[in-house]
Amino acid sequence: MMSARLLRHETILAVLTVIALFVLAMLSDKFFTGENLLNQGRLMSEVGLVALAMTFVIVTGGIDLSVGSILGLTAILLGVFWKYLGLPLPAAIVLAMACGTFAGWVNGWIITRFNVPPLIATLATLALYRGLAEGISEARSVRGYPEWFFFFGQGEVLGVPFQLWILGIATVIAAVILGLTPFGRATYAIGANEVAARFSGIRVNATKLWIYSAAGFLSALAAVIFVSRVTTTRSDMGTGLELDVITGVVLGGTSIFGGRGTIIGTVLGLILIQALKNGLALSGVKGDGTIVVIGLVLIGAILVGALFDRNRGG
Amino acid sequence: MSASASIAPPGRSAFQRFLSGYGQEIVVFLSIIFLFVVVGAINPRFLSDTNINSIFAGNAYIAVAAIGMSMIIMAGHIDVSVGALIGVIATIAGTLAVNGYPVWIAWLVPIIFSMAVNAGVGALVAYTRIPSIVVTLGMLSILKGGLISATAGAWITNMPAEFMIAQMRPFGIPSAVYFMVALTILASFFIKYTDFGRSIYAVGGNMEAARAAGINPERVVVGVFALHGFFAGVAGILFATQLQVIQSTVPPNLELTVITASVIGGVSILGGTGTVIGSTLAAILFACIGSALIFLNVSAYWLRAVLGLMILATVLADMARRRRAK
Numbered sequence: 001m002m003s004a005r006l007l008r009h010e011t012i013l014a015v016l017t018v019i020a021l022f023v024l025a026m027l028s029d030k031f032f033t034g035e036n037l038l039n040q041g042r043l044m045s046e047v048g049l050v051a052l053a054m055t056f057v058i059v060t061g062g063i064d065l066s067v068g069s070i071l072g073l074t075a076i077l078l079g080v081f082w083k084y085l086g087l088p089l090p091a092a093i094v095l096a097m098a099c100g101t102f103a104g105w106v107n108g109w110i111i112t113r114f115n116v117p118p119l120i121a122t123l124a125t126l127a128l129y130r131g132l133a134e135g136i137s138e139a140r141s142v143r144g145y146p147e148w149f150f151f152f153g154q155g156e157v158l159g160v161p162f163q164l165w166i167l168g169i170a171t172v173i174a175a176v177i178l179g180l181t182p183f184g185r186a187t188y189a190i191g192a193n194e195v196a197a198r199f200s201g202i203r204v205n206a207t208k209l210w211i212y213s214a215a216g217f218l219s220a221l222a223a224v225i226f227v228s229r230v231t232t233t234r235s236d237m238g239t240g241l242e243l244d245v246i247t248g249v250v251l252g253g254t255s256i257f258g259g260r261g262t263i264i265g266t267v268l269g270l271i272l273i274q275a276l277k278n279g280l281a282l283s284g285v286k287g288d289g290t291i292v293v294i295g296l297v298l299i300g301a302i303l304v305g306a307l308f309d310r311n312r313g314g
Numbered sequence: 315m316s317a318s319a320s321i322a323p324p325g326r327s328a329f330q331r332f333l334s335g336y337g338q339e340i341v342v343f344l345s346i347i348f349l350f351v352v353v354g355a356i357n358p359r360f361l362s363d364t365n366i367n368s369i370f371a372g373n374a375y376i377a378v379a380a381i382g383m384s385m386i387i388m389a390g391h392i393d394v395s396v397g398a399l400i401g402v403i404a405t406i407a408g409t410l411a412v413n414g415y416p417v418w419i420a421w422l423v424p425i426i427f428s429m430a431v432n433a434g435v436g437a438l439v440a441y442t443r444i445p446s447i448v449v450t451l452g453m454l455s456i457l458k459g460g461l462i463s464a465t466a467g468a469w470i471t472n473m474p475a476e477f478m479i480a481q482m483r484p485f486g487i488p489s490a491v492y493f494m495v496a497l498t499i500l501a502s503f504f505i506k507y508t509d510f511g512r513s514i515y516a517v518g519g520n521m522e523a524a525r526a527a528g529i530n531p532e533r534v535v536v537g538v539f540a541l542h543g544f545f546a547g548v549a550g551i552l553f554a555t556q557l558q559v560i561q562s563t564v565p566p567n568l569e570l571t572v573i574t575a576s577v578i579g580g581v582s583i584l585g586g587t588g589t590v591i592g593s594t595l596a597a598i599l600f601a602c603i604g605s606a607l608i609f610l611n612v613s614a615y616w617l618r619a620v621l622g623l624m625i626l627a628t629v630l631a632d633m634a635r636r637r638r639a640k
Contacts, residue, residue: 114633116548118575119392119447122627127570129624135616179569185372219501239566256445288462295455298448299438306442 009253010303015269020272024279031279038161042229044274045163046071046222051245052174053215055266058249059178060208061191061258062118066107067219067245069129071238074100074223076133079142080231089149097220103129104216105209112205133235138297142233153229163225170218175263183207193257247298248273270290272297339592342579346599353606360609369601370597371480371488375400375552375570377597380575381501382545384593387573387581388505389538390518391439391446393432396546397568398457403428403550405461408470408560411477420477420573425547430541440532458564465562473558480556490552497548498594505590514538574621575600578628 025032050067057064074096081092103125110121155162178184186207189197200203219238227233253267254261273294280290379396386393403424410420435453439446480490505511516524517531517538524531554560579596581588587614600621607617 067497114630115637116633120629121626123570123573123577124622124625126622127574127618127625131616131622135613135619138615139614153514210328243454246451247455250448250451256448286463288459291455291459292463295452295459295461296454299444299452302444302448302452303438303442306444 002243009077010262010265010268013251013253013265013272013301016121016301017268017272017275020275020279024275024283027050027279027283031282036278038159038164040274041164041167042161043278044270045161045167046226046229047241047244047248048167049170049178049218049225049247050241051216051266051270052170052251052263053211053218054245054249055174055252055254055261055263056178056187056211057118057215057260058246058254058256059187059191059261061194062111062212063124063246063256064118064212064215065242066103066122066125066129067215068238068241069126069133070103070216071223071226071241072235073133074220075105075227075233075237076137076235078198078224078227080136082145083142089146093224097217097224100220101213101217104219105213107216108209111212112208121157130235130239132310137233137235139235142197144233145228150228150231151226153227157303163229165219166225171263171267172175178263183210187211188259191260193259202276233276237281242272247294251298251301279300333352334374334527338579339589339595341597342595346595346602349599349602349606353609357413360606365605365609366554367488369605370494370598371490372556373597373601374480374490374494374530375549375556376571376575376600377594378497378547378552379546380579380593381497381590382542382549382583383572384576384579384588385501385505385514385538385576386446386588387576388518388541388588389514389535390521391535391541392573393435393542394447394449394573395435395450395453395457396425396542396570396572397566397570398454398461398564399428399431399543399546400456400550400553400568401562401564402461403547404467404554405470405562407477407551408473408562409564411473417474417477420552421479424550425544428547432543432546433536434542439539440535454569460563461562462606467561467563468562468567470560471558473555473560478558480552480554490556493552494547494594497545498590501545501590510534510537511602524528565566571597571600574625578625588613 021032030036050071054064054067077099078092078096081087081095082089085092085094107118107122107125110116110125111118152162156164178187186197186202186204189200189202190204190207194204219241223238226237248270249261249266250256250269251272252261252265252267254265276293276297277290280293285293350361359365361464379400383393383396406424406427410423411417422425431453435446435449438444439448445552480488481487484492505514513524513529513534516527516529517534521531524534555600574598576588576593577592577596578599579588579594581593603620604617607620608614
């Protein structure tokens with residue numbers, strides 16, 4: 001019965017997305033072209049990667065506000081390791097991503113070890129990690145990366161942007177883990193009732209540590225793609241990313257209280273947002289007007305979901 | 315429970331009760347004194363009139379917004395859209411003032427607007443049970459996008475002098491400071507001594523228990539959000555009138571600063587406890603730290619890292635204290 005309900009939310013969302021795509025294609029003939037869609041996929045990848053991990057985080061009943069700051073910190077470290085410490089670029093990438101993953105682990109450690117609510121723990125690390133990025137970089141940007149590095153953010157494989165492949169593979173892995181493995185079932189169990197999960201022998205803290213570390217890792221991966229796409233590093237990179245990510249996940253039907261949500265829903269939510277942003281821009285709505293629409297869609301979608309739930313007595 | 319001023323076990327001296335009731339506030343207050351003494355000794359210019367004025371008057375609007383935010387958090391909710399709201403209020407006020415409306419209209423209309431918006435948010439949160447973080451996340455997008463599309467970020471200048479309320483200086487003290495002090499005291503008494511004020515703690519502590527005790531939690535939540543709208547409105551007016559120009563944008567990270575002031579000041583993010591005196595003191599402490607770093611020749615780039623560490627330390631201390639209290 002639970003899966004029936006989940007599927008129903010996603011069905012509504014899928015129908016909504018198809019309608020949006022259809023209307024947007026009617027409004028502008030530039031929208032439904034292969035080139036534009038692939039380009040939109042490229043722009044969606046960074047938010048998308050982080051949203052996969054955020055789905056796990058929110059399903060456990062947590063939240064991670066620090067992902068944008070982890071992205072900024074990783075980007076700065078990548079530049080500093082390479083340019084100022086003179087490491088070879090591949091080593092700098094690996095090391096910076098390790099730091100980003102560690103930053104995510106620290107979130108999980110604070111949350112599990114000290115019982116700090118995730119909202120407040122990651123609010124603190126949001127400021128801390130962004131502050132470290134600002135302090136380390138002192139507002140200097142790093143440029144002049146070698147040509148091969150731009151492949152991650154600008155290259156194509158078989159005509160499809162490289163990062164869209166990464167996002168696709170990561171989506172499949174995340175969907176399999178959350179939907180089909182004991183780890184995924186533990187994730188749902190923690191979100192549904194943490195105390196019960198603990199008493200039924202689920203290793204709650206270890207599971208959460210893995211999930212927050214994964215959020216750090218995927219934010220760091222997004223950072224590398226971001227730097228490669230825009231060819232420079234700045235300490236303000238990824239500012240506000242957390243809001244885009246959470247909007248996508250919540251729109252995708254993941255309950256902010258935990259225990260419910262799927263990767264497919266998240267992906268649909270992301271596609272709907274990106275399509276709205278792009279389609280409205282193409283049909284003449286000014287850039288900031290689209291943010292208003294996204295806010296309205298978010299509240300509207302949750303409102304409809306809440307009303308449906310009430311009718312079912314859930 | 316230890317941070318709640320009104321609840322203390324019997325059989326202890328008034329002084330002990332005072333210490334346990336206001337522990338966090340005392341720590342923050344002593345930190346401010348400590349900063350003034352140490353930084354003043356290293357660099358006496360830190361204690362100059364100009365600097366002290368800029369610390370208190372320049373950040374009063376943050377303290378005022380933190381009063382409302384503290385009530386929201388005490389009631390077990392959160393508002394991530396307050397920074398965007400303050401930007402919108404400042405722009406509405408400035409536009410009204412420049413277009414020749416009487417100043418009291420330019421002051422009052424935005425505050426009423428702010429209360430109406432937040433009462434709407436509160437109603438959504440209370441009656442549909444959508445979590446406040448989701449509703450205010452949506453509001454953040456709507457307010458921010460709406461503001462930038464309406465103004466295209468155009469600066470508002472040439473506001474009439476009588477509109478600039480934050481710059482007035484009755485008895486030589488900037489009026490923003492009067493607002494900060496008066497509203498903090500009023501809000502403290504309101505929370506502690508009125509039925510509505512005490513029911514905020516009750517709803518934040520346990521909504522169903524509050525209902526069983528005869529409180530209508532939905533009405534309290536709507537009321538708290540409307541009150542928060544009032545404080546955000548006043549903060550927006552102070553923000554609009556402290557400089558000669560209004561930038562018509564959302565001040566970056568303002569919501570974070572406001573939430574942090576509330577939390578560091580002793581309002582538990584779990585709801586149910588805290589005082590607004592603490593949040594005002596914490597807002598002043600932030601301003602002092604920011605200023606002190608500059609006077610100590612610490613690079614301003616590290617300011618946010620220091621703030622982040624402070625929040626983390628405070629939160630961990632709060633959790634440790636709670637564990638002991640159990």
